[in-house]
Amino acid sequence: SPVDLSALFRRQDVDTPQNASLPNVTIYATGGTIASQGTSNTQTIGYSVGLGVQQLVDAVPEILNIANIDGYQVSNVDSGRINSTILLNLTQLINAELAKESVAGVVITHGTDTLEETAMFLDLTINSTKPVVIVGAMRPATALSADGPLNLLQAVTLATSEVARGRGVMISLNDRIGSALYTTEMHANAPDTFYATEQGQLGFYINQANGALVNASYESGAEGIVFAGVGAGGLTPAYSLAAQELYNATGIPMVASHRSPDGFAPIDEDDEWIIGSGPLNPQKSRVMLQLAIEAGFGNGKIRSLFAGTMPDADA
Numbered sequence: 001s002p003v004d005l006s007a008l009f010r011r012q013d014v015d016t017p018q019n020a021s022l023p024n025v026t027i028y029a030t031g032g033t034i035a036s037q038g039t040s041n042t043q044t045i046g047y048s049v050g051l052g053v054q055q056l057v058d059a060v061p062e063i064l065n066i067a068n069i070d071g072y073q074v075s076n077v078d079s080g081r082i083n084s085t086i087l088l089n090l091t092q093l094i095n096a097e098l099a100k101e102s103v104a105g106v107v108i109t110h111g112t113d114t115l116e117e118t119a120m121f122l123d124l125t126i127n128s129t130k131p132v133v134i135v136g137a138m139r140p141a142t143a144l145s146a147d148g149p150l151n152l153l154q155a156v157t158l159a160t161s162e163v164a165r166g167r168g169v170m171i172s173l174n175d176r177i178g179s180a181l182y183t184t185e186m187h188a189n190a191p192d193t194f195y196a197t198e199q200g201q202l203g204f205y206i207n208q209a210n211g212a213l214v215n216a217s218y219e220s221g222a223e224g225i226v227f228a229g230v231g232a233g234g235l236t237p238a239y240s241l242a243a244q245e246l247y248n249a250t251g252i253p254m255v256a257s258h259r260s261p262d263g264f265a266p267i268d269e270d271d272e273w274i275i276g277s278g279p280l281n282p283q284k285s286r287v288m289l290q291l292a293i294e295a296g297f298g299n300g301k302i303r304s305l306f307a308g309t310m311p312d313a314d315a
């Protein structure tokens with residue numbers, strides 16, 4: 001069923017005691033498993049989103065020993081339903097909030113399915129050095145050993161930390177803190193799922209694919225294309241030919257990313273038509289390319305943008 005937009009963007013102040021000696025953290029709740037309930041404490045699939053930001057905070061009273069909490073209910077949906085309207089609203093709200101001197105940092109509660117895309121989007125659109133922490137859970141709030149409450153406590157703690165400043169958007173789950181740029185969801189179900197690993201696969205098998213999808217995506221309105229390439233962003237010969245022909249005809253930006261979670265797709269200045277994604281995986285590359293196209297960047301500027309993500313870019 002469609003997202004109920006009437007429920008979005010209403011401010012739902014969290015009613016908590018204020019302590020002048022504590023930092024102020026604002027929580028933006030968007031939905032996901034962290035805000036979900038099942039019908040029994042053993043149910044770990046098939047649950048539904050339903051808890052509001054006040055209930056998330058009420059479940060962890062210890063949070064109030066760490067920070068004063070203000071809360072916004074931005075949406076309450078499975079993260080597969082997070083759309084551009086929600087994202088734009090979220091980033092505008094957060095930028096305005098972080099501009100207030102009184103606010104130490106912010107936390108976003110989010111479903112894990114598209115958490116990394118939202119983290120990437122926020123990383124590229126939030127203009128502040130204050131901590132921005134995105135957090136989710138793999139088990140619903142009603143489950144035995146629900147992971148949401150501790151994850152939320154840790155995220156709020158991180159949002160108050162001086163050493164968390166200037167690190168871009170951070171993904172915080174299961175005792176780990178990761179960067180929005182490198183962290184990816186590795187497991188569809190297990191609580192231990194977000195990693196920025198250092199090693200890729202030993203290898204993989206892939207069928208030859210034809211290039212028909214390249215033209216189909218352009219014909220259906222794509223203004224840029226990201227390839228989940230093999231190895232370091234390699235395309236099969238058929239894909240490469242189709243993509244280059246489309247580039248010659250249209251000039252739309254083409255980004256070659258890599259299927260393996262780690263590693264780099266090289267960014268070759270001499271390569272006219274294809275832009276390597278550097279360390280960014282396909283989903284993060286998509287968000288970066290989308291924002292660059294929206295900002296009116298030409299292909300040269302897009303190439304520099306991706307080049308800037310290389311770890312030695314400032315060296």
Ligand SMILES: NC(=O)C[C@H](N)C(=O)O
Pocket residue numbers: 031032033034077078079080110111112113114136137138139
């Ligand atoms: N663990 C989760 O949060 C999964 C959920 N389906 C979501 O992304 O909204």
